[in-house]
Amino acid sequence: MNRCIKCTGSVYVSEEEIEEGIRKVIESGVPIADEDLYLKRLNTCYSCERLAYGTTCMSCGCIVRIRALNALRICPHESGSRW
Numbered sequence: 001m002n003r004c005i006k007c008t009g010s011v012y013v014s015e016e017e018i019e020e021g022i023r024k025v026i027e028s029g030v031p032i033a034d035e036d037l038y039l040k041r042l043n044t045c046y047s048c049e050r051l052a053y054g055t056t057c058m059s060c061g062c063i064v065r066i067r068a069l070n071a072l073r074i075c076p077h078e079s080g081s082r083w
């Protein structure tokens with residue numbers, strides 16, 4: 001499977017949109033991953049075949065820099081969570 005679960009075409013997300021998403025997660029009050037956990041998660045994503053455009057997880061359609069920030073989230077990989 002090499003298509004995004006949500007997108008029908010190429011989607012590029014700007015740095016500003018990502019920063020806005022990060023700000024919203026922080027302001028929402030959900031538990032935030034500490035820096036070590038956050039970086040570990042992102043390193044896993046950056047070597048994952050489900051990452052598209054360097055930003056987007058094709059298994060859930062999330063921007064990984066935003067999804068990995070929420071400590072309660074898991075990796076949605078179809079073969080089993082990688083973080």
Ligand code: SF4
Nearest residue numbers: 045048050057075077
């Ligand atoms: S499947 Fe998991 S490890 Fe891969 S990009 Fe998505 S969230 Fe990251």
